[in-house]
Amino acid sequence: MVKVLNPGIYSSIQDFGRFGFQQFGVPLSxxxxxxxxxxxxxxxxxxxxxxVLEITMMGPKLxxxxxxxxxxxxxxxxxxxxxxxxxxxxxxxxxxxxxxSFGRLVNGFRSxxxxxxxxxxxYIMQSYxxxxxxxxxxxxxxxxxxxxxxxxxxxxSHHASIKVNNDYFNLKEIEVFKGPEFDKLSEAQKKILFNQxxxxxxxxxxxxxxxxxxxxNDIEPIITSLVLPGTLQLTPSGKIILLMRDCQxxxxxxxxxxxxxxxxxxxxxxxxxxxxxxxxxx
Amino acid sequence: xxxxxxYKSFGERSILIEWPQIIDKDILYDVLAFKETIQNSNIKxxxxxxxxxxxxxxxxxxxxxxxxxxxxxxxxVYKNLKKIHKPTFNLWKIPVCYDSCFGIxxxxxxxxxxxxxxxxxxxxxxxxxxxxxxxFLPGFLYLAGLNEVLxxxxxxxxxxxxxxxxxxxxxAQTGVYPCKSPGGWNIIGNSPINFFNIENEVPCFATSGDxxxxxxxxxxxxxNIKTLVEAGVYQIESEVMHG
Numbered sequence: 001m002v003k004v005l006n007p008g009i010y011s012s013i014q015d016f017g018r019f020g021f022q023q024f025g026v027p028l029s030x031x032x033x034x035x036x037x038x039x040x041x042x043x044x045x046x047x048x049x050x051x052v053l054e055i056t057m058m059g060p061k062l063x064x065x066x067x068x069x070x071x072x073x074x075x076x077x078x079x080x081x082x083x084x085x086x087x088x089x090x091x092x093x094x095x096x097x098x099x100x101s102f103g104r105l106v107n108g109f110r111s112x113x114x115x116x117x118x119x120x121x122x123y124i125m126q127s128y129x130x131x132x133x134x135x136x137x138x139x140x141x142x143x144x145x146x147x148x149x150x151x152x153x154x155x156x157s158h159h160a161s162i163k164v165n166n167d168y169f170n171l172k173e174i175e176v177f178k179g180p181e182f183d184k185l186s187e188a189q190k191k192i193l194f195n196q197x198x199x200x201x202x203x204x205x206x207x208x209x210x211x212x213x214x215x216x217n218d219i220e221p222i223i224t225s226l227v228l229p230g231t232l233q234l235t236p237s238g239k240i241i242l243l244m245r246d247c248q249x250x251x252x253x254x255x256x257x258x259x260x261x262x263x264x265x266x267x268x269x270x271x272x273x274x275x276x277x278x279x280x281x282x
Numbered sequence: 283x284x285x286x287x288x289y290k291s292f293g294e295r296s297i298l299i300e301w302p303q304i305i306d307k308d309i310l311y312d313v314l315a316f317k318e319t320i321q322n323s324n325i326k327x328x329x330x331x332x333x334x335x336x337x338x339x340x341x342x343x344x345x346x347x348x349x350x351x352x353x354x355x356x357x358x359v360y361k362n363l364k365k366i367h368k369p370t371f372n373l374w375k376i377p378v379c380y381d382s383c384f385g386i387x388x389x390x391x392x393x394x395x396x397x398x399x400x401x402x403x404x405x406x407x408x409x410x411x412x413x414x415x416x417x418f419l420p421g422f423l424y425l426a427g428l429n430e431v432l433x434x435x436x437x438x439x440x441x442x443x444x445x446x447x448x449x450x451x452x453x454a455q456t457g458v459y460p461c462k463s464p465g466g467w468n469i470i471g472n473s474p475i476n477f478f479n480i481e482n483e484v485p486c487f488a489t490s491g492d493x494x495x496x497x498x499x500x501x502x503x504x505x506n507i508k509t510l511v512e513a514g515v516y517q518i519e520s521e522v523m524h525g
Contacts, residue, residue, distance in 0.1 A: 022332045024478065024486045025416040025460075124480055133420055133461045134480060180290050180298050223303055224417065224424065226332055226339040228293055250334050250417030250424075258293045261344075 001065045002115070004144040008060035008102070012139045012206075013119050013146070014245075016049035018127035022249045028229060029129035030245050032206060032268035033110050034261070036074030039164050040114035043071040044091055050118030051128035053140070055111040057271065059102020060140065062113075064094045066150035069116045073164060075108025075269060089164040108169045108269040116151035131246060168266045172197070175263050175281045179232060181254035184219045193257070197275045198240065200267075206246040209267060211276075214238035219254045227251040230259035242267060285312060287360065292339065295347040297356065301336040305426055309336050310414055311369050314491050319359055333490055334415050335424070373410065373493045375519040376458070376473055378449050379504035380406075384472035391434060391451070391468050403498050405429045406470065411456065413492045421460030421478025421486050425494060428456045440466035447472045449496070474508035475518060487518060 014037070017030025031037035031054055038048035053060075059077045072079050072088045079086055080101050086092055088111070094100070100113075121128055122135040132138045140146065185193070192215060203210040216238050226249065227233070233241045233253035241253070244264065257278065259267065270276065285301050292298040299316070301309045313333050320331050320340060330341035342352060380403045382388055392402045411425035418424075428451065436452045441464065444450070448459040450467035459465060460477035473496075478485050488494065499507070510516035 019330060021420075021485070022330060023416060023490075024484075025418060025420045025422050026485075027420075125485070133478070177291070177293060180292060180300070223305060223335050225300075225334045225337045226298065228296065228339075230293060248418055249332065250415070255292075261294055 002119075002146040002148055003063045003065065004060060004140050004142055004146065005063055005099070006061035007140045007142055007144075008055055009058045010056040010139050010205075011060050012054055012130040012137075013051050013121045014054045014129045015051040015118075015127055017245065018125050018129055018131075018134070021125050025249055026125065026134065027131060027246050027248060029127065029131045029134075029206075031112065032245050033074055033112070033265045035168070035265040036108075036110065036166075036269075037112045037114070039089060039162065040071045040073035040112040041118075043073065043089060043162050043164075044069045044114055044116055046114055046116065046118060050114065051121065052115075053113040053119065053146075055102070055113060057105060057109060059111065061099065061101045062146075064096060064098050064100070066096050066148070068094050068148060068151040070094050070100070071114050073112050073114070074166075075111040075169075076106040077111050078103030078106060079111075089162075108166065109271040110268050115148045117149035120147040120149070168262070169269045171266055172275055172277055173279050174266060174276045175260045176232065176257040176278050177260065177281060179255035179257045180225070181219065181222065181234075182256050184254060185217075185256055189215060189217060194278055194280060197277050200270050200272055200274045200276065202272045204271060206244055208244055208247060209242040209270075211240040211242065213240070215240055217254075219256075221252050222254055224250050224252040225255075227255060228258065230261070230264045231255045232257035232259065244268070284360075284363075285309065289353045289356065291349045295344045296339055296341045297349065297352055299338040299340065299356065303336060305335050305414070307412060307426075310412070310491060312365075313338055314369070315363055315365065316360055317490075319363055320356070323359060332415075334417065369491060370522060370524055371491045371493060372488070373495060373521045373523045374488055375521075376475055376494055376496050377499040377503065377507055378407075378471040378473045378496045379499050379501055380449075380471040381501050381504075383501065384445075384448070384504075385470040387468040388470040391432075391470060394434070395431060397431070402432070402470070405432055406456070407496045407498055409495070411494045413488050413490055413494060415490050416486055416488075419460055419463055419478075421476075423457060423477065423486075423488055423494065425456055428454055430454075432456070434468050436466035437468065440464055444469065445472065447474060447477075449473055472504065474504050474511055475516070476511055481514075493523065 014031040017028040199212040201210040201212045231243045290298045392399045411427040414424045444465040449471040452467035
């Protein structure tokens with residue numbers, strides 16, 4: 001097991017999400033950056049969708065109660081084992097009693113901690129992903145005990161040679177598809193959407209990212225319909241809202257664009273003040 | 283009747299099917315008939331089919347997604363759809379305590395309509411509401427049928443915390459908050475029933491197409507039912523109805 005000495009700002013257990021329960025209004029949830037979480041798992045020979053700890057902006061302090069293998073991928077938050085710095089995207093052997101802590105955020109915004117066999121927290125509706133009202137916890141808190149398996153495998157057997165590419169952290173260009181209400185945009189509005197830079201606002205979390213710039217419009221609200229993670233909504237006041245993994249299942253704002261899966265992963269590594277621009281793909 | 287549907291690609295692996303842009307029970311029954319047929323068909327590897335008022339979202343696995351092929355299959359399924367002329371559904375009877383200790387906005391709302399609180403309760407309880415779909419929060423039922431007299435704008439400033447079970451009115455809609463949540467609707471009462479229960483294999487008792495009727499209970503009855511609900515022994519009263 002792993003004891004939470006300090007939870008960091010917002011860390012939660014996530015897998016690839018809760019499929020099949022959207023008809024009951026349950027969000028999909030799951031890791032914000034599937035790419036990085038898959039790397040962390042693959043490097044220690046886990047299935048890529050095993051539950052990991054998703055760490056936002058500032059890392060927690062954790063103590064291990066058993067021997068295991070870990071890997072950290074995604075954002076580099078200067079991880080340390082017993083105060084000794086180590087590299088991300090590498091297999092790290094952890095002994096009983098070791099303390100994992102983090103330092104300065106070097107790049108990205110979300111880091112993923114994978115442990116051998118995955119975390120074994122609340123499993124509700126076929127997923128470990130923490131979400132308010134579904135799992136007991138929404139995020140980890142001081143004093144929490146996170147169950148893991150003690151690992152007997154040796155280091156040699158693992159995929160230390162997996163090549164990790166984090167170039168997408170700095171990618172400004174975000175690929176999008178047309179959303180269901182795309183055709184309601186005027187040519188002038190499309191021109192602004194595809195030629196201007198947009199800035200991630202301070203309102204960004206697992207549910208949605210709002211952008212600072214507004215897009216004036218008189219598009220009628222739609223009759224409440226279905227939305228997905230990655231749906232870009234336009235409000236009557238011109239606010240642009242990018243839905244993320246914990247988004248509601250339905251919404252009433254026009255859905256003008258839809259991010260690709262890779263674009264959602266890229267946005268998950270961006271934070272307040274970062275610039276993005278949209279590129280239409282088909 | 284058959285509707286003129288549009289099929290749109292939505293993201294990398296979903297198709298959004300849309301009916302005419304109106305809220306209408308016949309459209310809902312058509313949406314549900316199509317949904318059920320897709321769910322029961324042998325169109326393989328469909329992880330998810332979900333509906334709203336007048337739309338259906340079909341999510342495919344990424345590997346086998348090909349928009350043109352899938353639309354062709356879906357159109358074929360719709361063409362051969364067996365129309366449900368007399369749908370069968372459940373009518374659920376939902377206890378609500380309209381006492382002002384729960385219904386913190388009920389007096390102001392009645393005053394604004396120039397009706398008594400008693401009349402407001404009658405108007406709210408005499409209707410059979412249709413469940414169109416579940417969204418917004420896990421277990422939040424989108425209900426249609428609210429009496430026009432009771433249509434009330436949402437509050438200018440949403441409350442940060444609305445209690446679980448709060449029965450509320452927002453615009454032309456009425457609904458029950460299935461869990462604590464921020465919200466801008468006007469609160470007129472509270473239901474002790476669980477609208478979402480992770481302990482159950484099917485977490486919501488109601489489903490698209492069902493009907494809901496509220497009935498008034500006292501504070502004392504509210505407390506009694508709540509105890510039974512918490513003990514897991516309360517049975518919601520229901521009837522099978524034919525449309």
